[in-house]
Structures are given as C-alpha cells and as structure tokens.
Amino acid sequence: MFSSRIPDSRTANRLTRAAARHRESLVDLTVSNPTAVGLPPSPTALEGLASPANALHEPDPRGTLPARRAVSRYYSDHGVEAAEDRLVLTASSSEAYSWLFKLLCEPGDSVLVPAPSYPLLDALAGLESVDLARYPLPPEDGWAVQADAIFETADRLRAAGRRLKAVVLVNPNNPTGTSIAEPELERLEERALREGFALVSDEVFLDYRFADRPGDVRIAAARDRALVFSLGGLSKAAALPQLKLGWILANGPDALLAAALERLEWVADAFLSVGAPVQNALPSLLGGRHRAASEIRGRLLENDRRLRAAFPAGGAVGVLPLRAGWTAVLRVPAVVPEEELVVSLVERHGVLVHPGYFFDFPREAFLVLSLLPHPGLFETGVERLRDGIGALGR
Ligand SMILES: Cc1ncc(COP(=O)(O)O)c(C=O)c1O
Incomplete structure (x- = not known):
C-alpha cells in the first residue's frame, strides 16, 4: 500500500523510549528549538x-x-x-x-x-x-x-x-x-x-x-x-x-x-x-535579527565556558573547539558503546545527550549536546554528564 520512500522502522529507538520514560526528571541537553530556552523574541519583533x-x-x-x-x-x-x-x-x-x-x-x-x-x-x-x-x-x-x-x-x-x-x-x-x-x-x-x-x-x-x-x-x-x-x-x-x-x-x-x-x-x-x-x-x-542572534551567541559562549570548566583540557574527556553553530561535541573514552552510554546517562543520571553515531561520526565515542539551554539548567545537565561519564566502566 505505502511508498518505500518511507522507512519501515519508524518506531522509537531505545534512547527515545528511555527519554520518554524519564521525561519528568530529565535535563534535556539536545534542545535545538530557540523558542524553548527562555530567549523570547522582543515584544516588537513580531x-x-x-x-x-x-x-x-x-x-x-x-x-x-x-x-x-x-x-x-x-x-x-x-x-x-x-x-x-x-x-x-x-x-x-x-x-x-x-x-x-x-x-x-x-x-x-x-x-x-x-x-x-x-x-x-x-x-x-x-x-x-x-x-x-x-x-x-x-x-x-x-x-x-x-x-x-x-x-x-x-x-x-x-x-x-x-x-x-x-x-x-x-x-x-x-x-x-x-x-x-x-x-x-x-x-x-x-x-x-x-x-x-x-x-x-x-x-x-x-x-x-x-x-x-x-x-x-x-x-x-x-x-x-x-x-x-x-x-x-x-x-x-x-x-x-x-x-x-x-x-x-x-x-x-x-x-x-x-x-x-x-x-x-x-x-x-x-x-x-x-x-x-x-x-x-x-x-x-x-x-530585528541582530538582537536575537546576539543573545543566542552570548548564551552559546557562556555555556561553552561552563562545559570547558567541567571538562578541563588534558582530561579524559575532550571538548572540541566551538568554531560555529549551536552544538558542542565531546570526545569521551570508548569504554562502552555510545548507545549504552547515552541510555545509561538518561536512566541513571537524568541527562539526555545525542550519541555521536546519530551524526555519523566515523568511530566511537562522541557525545553531541546543545549549547542553547538556560545556563542554570545547562550547568546541572553538565554536572550529571560528568558524573555519568565518571561512572563509566564502574
Ligand atoms: C545544518 C542544518 N540545516 C538545516 C536545518 C533545518 O533548518 P530549517 O528549520 O530552516 O528547516 C538545521 C536544523 O537544525 C540544521 O542544523
């Protein structure tokens, strides 16, 4: 009946199911919607x-x-x-x-x-x-x-x-x-x-x-x-x-x-x-775009600073340079498969990030996270992330 252009497997994957189960307590570091992170447009913008x-x-x-x-x-x-x-x-x-x-x-x-x-x-x-x-x-x-x-x-x-x-x-x-x-x-x-x-x-x-x-x-x-x-x-x-x-x-x-x-x-x-x-x-x-873009740039740079403070250079976790865009990439020890890591971050540590394979990184292990969340929430998410990565292999 249906076109093969639409894939057979449209069901939620393991990570999405885990995130849905823990929705209430989760810090979502994958948010890419700028209207959902407390940066409203100016009253005159619309x-x-x-x-x-x-x-x-x-x-x-x-x-x-x-x-x-x-x-x-x-x-x-x-x-x-x-x-x-x-x-x-x-x-x-x-x-x-x-x-x-x-x-x-x-x-x-x-x-x-x-x-x-x-x-x-x-x-x-x-x-x-x-x-x-x-x-x-x-x-x-x-x-x-x-x-x-x-x-x-x-x-x-x-x-x-x-x-x-x-x-x-x-x-x-x-x-x-x-x-x-x-x-x-x-x-x-x-x-x-x-x-x-x-x-x-x-x-x-x-x-x-x-x-x-x-x-x-x-x-x-x-x-x-x-x-x-x-x-x-x-x-x-x-x-x-x-x-x-x-x-x-x-x-x-x-x-x-x-x-x-x-x-x-x-x-x-x-x-x-x-x-x-x-x-x-x-x-x-x-x-009106200059005001919106400059607020977002400020937010991204601030969260990038927090992320680097949590994972200092020379440690087991590397933060890739922030050259452009709204996301940060972490290189993490490939002790367990990425999928297992991101699911355990959700289930045991209450933080949601993307696995690198989602973006087709050539090898494991990378994590991708949004720099858009409110800084207070971002800080909490990053602390949970640090705890979760610290517990790797234990
Ligand atoms: C690289 C890139 N291209 C395109 C898009 C989609 O943008 P639009 O909302 O204009 O469809 C995104 C969304 O995140 C993106 O990251």
Whole structure:
C-alpha cells in the first residue's frame, strides 16, 4: 500500500523510549528549538505579522519582491551582493533541500553529504528517491572539508555506475562547526562545472561563527564559477523557526544559472508554500535579527565556558573547539558503546545527550549536546554528564 520512500522502522529507538520514560526528571541537553530556552523574541519583533496586507493573496513563486529584497539586505550586511532575482524563498531550509533535489536529480541519482553531519539529510534525500552517499570529514584536520575526500567518494560512485548530481556542504557543519576553505572550494567548483553536478551549501548557521580558520568560506554562492546554492533561513538567522521561512541564493555561470532559476521557480510555483504574513513581515523580522542572534551567541559562549570548566583540557574527556553553530561535541573514552552510554546517562543520571553515531561520526565515542539551554539548567545537565561519564566502566 505505502511508498518505500518511507522507512519501515519508524518506531522509537531505545534512547527515545528511555527519554520518554524519564521525561519528568530529565535535563534535556539536545534542545535545538530557540523558542524553548527562555530567549523570547522582543515584544516588537513580531508586530509586522499583523499587517492589513495579509488580507491579500498575491503570490510570486520566488517570494514577494519586498521579502526577497530584505534577504538581499541580509546578504549585503554580510558583505555579499545577492540580487533579488537570484533568490527563491521556501518554508524552511529542509524544504529548500527537497526543492533542490527535485531540481537536480532523477530518482536514483546520487548526492554527496558530509560525515559527520546533520542527520535529517537521509530522510530528505529518501523522500525524493535520491541516493545519498557520504564523504568523510577527516578528524585529523579538525573535520574540515577536503576536496580530495569528496573526489575519492565521487570516483567510487562513478565506478559503481551512479550519477552524481550534487555535493552538499554544511558550512559551517553541524555539529563540528567546521567550514570549507577557499582553495578546496575552488577545486570543487572546477570539478562540479566539468562533471555537471551542483554545490549546495547549507549556511543556516552563518550568524553563529566564532572561530573561522584562515580562508574559510562563509557564503559559497558569493562565487559564480559553478552552479551553487547557499541556504539560509529565519529559524537560525532570527531564531524564529515557528514562522517557517527559508531561502536559496543561487549563483553560477549565466546560462546555467538562468536555466536553474527558471526551473526552481517552476517547482516553487507548484507549492507556493511561504505564507503572506511572514513575507510581509520579513523586512522587520530580519531587521530585528541582530538582537536575537546576539543573545543566542552570548548564551552559546557562556555555556561553552561552563562545559570547558567541567571538562578541563588534558582530561579524559575532550571538548572540541566551538568554531560555529549551536552544538558542542565531546570526545569521551570508548569504554562502552555510545548507545549504552547515552541510555545509561538518561536512566541513571537524568541527562539526555545525542550519541555521536546519530551524526555519523566515523568511530566511537562522541557525545553531541546543545549549547542553547538556560545556563542554570545547562550547568546541572553538565554536572550529571560528568558524573555519568565518571561512572563509566564502574
Ligand atoms: C545544518 C542544518 N540545516 C538545516 C536545518 C533545518 O533548518 P530549517 O528549520 O530552516 O528547516 C538545521 C536544523 O537544525 C540544521 O542544523
């Protein structure tokens, strides 16, 4: 009866079941929803949503011009020229991925994504009948993107008869916070153009970069050597995931870019998924984003300091550098399997964190936790985490 695009095993895993049983007493260090951590938007931030213009439906498949102009100003604040006619609005960056997979892929075509990275990409590719393969980010280089690792994976795909249509960069990556450096992107662009695949650069954490390495690329679609799409959205840029607005900034050689935009508009026209209220309010929502983003940055840095104080450098537990994003990564002794560790942290110590395998870390043992929770709660969670890791193997 049902499509095989939806996996058979949709049942809760062991960790989710344990977390549900201990919900009342648990400190949740996986929260990624900025509206649930005591950082409310300013009282004026949402006023623009009450415009009388919301009574009208005047759809533009790419998004209304004033809304796209507001996104264009967002990019000029970041020093990048992003003409309105290279922007397409979506309901979220997840939707942006699905539209780009529709734009680029036949069923069975391949896209490459980094490992470790954000787990939702498997579901998004699967729903478009796209085959997803992973290229490794090398731990020995701090998980930075290396073009050679992408090329090796691409060669293996080709040898297996698969057709590569897109390489996804999560830039900065969630959860490692690392980015692609300019020389690596240049090599990738050259090959993308030659072999006919596109680059999709997920830049939702653009406003949360703390420690770039020299040459790190912030906005891949500032460049036009290959077909490239940069993704962003309100959910992270203005900490407003509930409003459902994301965007795609496209760039590339003229003819290829025009063909891509025309087709993307056709996909967007089939859905018209972005509501009028959020588009009408976008200039004021993006105008108010600085306050929200700066409060979140303060929160992330404060919690990062607490985490490092709990796990000082040189100890058995390593805290990876916070380069960008909303998450911290801990390297912990691989004494028991990650799954056992995270379940026992829930059941015996009352704290929920993600296991590294959830993000496709190449080996055990890593733990991934959110830096968003209220600092008091975060501190309690980290104390429980330290106790739980301390009890390892006992
Ligand atoms: C790297 C990355 N991309 C995309 C998303 C999804 O963002 P959106 O709410 O715009 O769909 C997330 C959500 O956490 C993310 O971490």
